[in-house]
Amino acid sequence: MELFINNVSKQFKDKNAVNDVSLHITSGVWGLLGANGAGKTTLMRMIAGIMEPSDGKIEYDGIPITTLKGKYRDIFGYLPQEFGFYPEFTVKDYLEYVATLKGLTKKDTKKKINELLENLSLENVRNKKINKLSGGMKRRVGIAQALLNDPEVLILDEPTSGLDPGERVRFRKMISEFAKDRIVLISTHIVSDIEYIATKNAIMKNGQIIATGTTDELVQEMNGKVWECEVSTEQLPEYEKKLQIVNLRNEDDGKVTVRYLAEKPFSSESFKVKPRLEDLYLWLFPQETNKEVK
Ligand SMILES: Nc1ncnc2c1ncn2[C@@H]1O[C@H](COP(=O)(O)OP(=O)(O)O)[C@@H](O)[C@H]1O
Ligand SMILES: [Mg+2]
Incomplete structure (x- = not known):
């Protein structure tokens, strides 16, 4: 299981948001750290396959992600930084809807939703409308939808924004357990959120990766x-x-x-x-x- 990012760039008019990034990502939790505007979201959107690089290529286990097509949604899970919900849906209805889009069977859907609602402490609000939830709960519903298909590669863009300290601790615990034999890529500008769970870190500045390594190596x-x-x-x-x-x-x-x-x-x-x-x-x-x- 490996993700190769080869000389990837993204140009917006005269802005080079991502500039010649190369990264070799293997299983474990990866922290993508950088200030606002560093290019994290743009890089993640390209890895998640919703934005094409202006240059360079991204491969998963030797296959360019652009050729994975339908298989792609089985392999990847993605939580965007700006997450649009269907506010009138209940938590359960929304997750069932996403499960259908991801092609899960009825039986798997039920099992998976129950498991995720429990792990993310959302059982009590399963029948509540999403627009009635707190910011932290909405974020957890976002994390749940990214995990529905049990992805091999999980991409979470600022997953801890809006979570309170207790929710942060539970999130870290859940991700550490989930990451065994998987790739989890987490972007943040809050160092403490990934300091103890990231196997590796990549630090991004002005569209470039300026350092990679374990926390011990980097410090x-x-x-x-x-x-x-x-x-x-x-x-x-x-x-x-x-x-x-x-x-x-x-x-x-x-x-x-x-x-x-x-x-x-x-x-x-x-x-x-x-x-x-x-x-x-x-x-x-x-x-x-x-x-x-x-
Ligand atoms: N769609 C876009 N059009 C033009 N500029 C963009 C677009 N998306 C991002 N940018 C710019 O690219 C840079 C990197 O943004 P982003 O990837 O969101 O960084 P981060 O997630 O690290 O805060 C910023 O200067 C941002 O303004
Ligand atoms: Mg961002």
């Missing part, structure tokens, strides 16, 4: 660049002005522990800490720092 680059230092609230503004801060933690003694990224320590009290994927991400996307730090 190597940040060794010796992540520092922590305890400062008083009076000292804090100076640190905030001069440094790329990735986290602030209030301590019991009224001081603040500052975590920052730098080639060299800013002060003699700073000590080196073990890098995390989020540190690398913010190093690569410094403009995201203000948005991501909570």
Whole structure:
């Protein structure tokens, strides 16, 4: 089971949304990380077969995906980032409808829907209309429809947007179990959503893949660049002005522990800490720092 993306590009008028991307994706959970506008959705739409590359080709087990035709819907499951529902349908009716489109038998449909509603904690709302559901529930219905045909390749574009912390934990657990002997590709700009479940990560910036590897491999680059230092609230503004801060933690003694990224320590009290994927991400996307730090 392998997906080969060979020199794929997508041009929109004068915008090169995806620029000469090559990736060899094998079974496991893959995190596609990148800031908004990096090109993740465009790349995923091409892999999901709903948009043609301007250049390059995509193959699944040696077969160009454009020639898979009907077989394609047996192999792939896709959750788009912008997911249009049929708001007047109930959850169950909607899933039955998608199952018909995907060619499932009546018997398989019933079994599969029951299983998914249970795994995604949606049993209580099975007869509710979709437009009556919360954002997180709608997202879970979207994940359910992508899983209906038990796909070998599951493509989820920002699957965790709108999920609350509990839903995020359940989602990660479900995907980890599902991913055995399958390919799961998850795009996100929230590092913590994939840090612990992704077998591999691909980091995308300006339409290109700028790094791939396991989380451990990727964070190597940040060794010796992540520092922590305890400062008083009076000292804090100076640190905030001069440094790329990735986290602030209030301590019991009224001081603040500052975590920052730098080639060299800013002060003699700073000590080196073990890098995390989020540190690398913010190093690569410094403009995201203000948005991501909570
Ligand atoms: N249909 C389109 N027409 C023109 N430009 C587009 C279209 N789709 C995406 N883009 C542009 O391509 C770039 C990548 O977008 P997108 O793939 O949505 O990135 P991401 O999912 O990482 O946020 C952005 O600059 C976006 O504005
Ligand atoms: Mg997107």
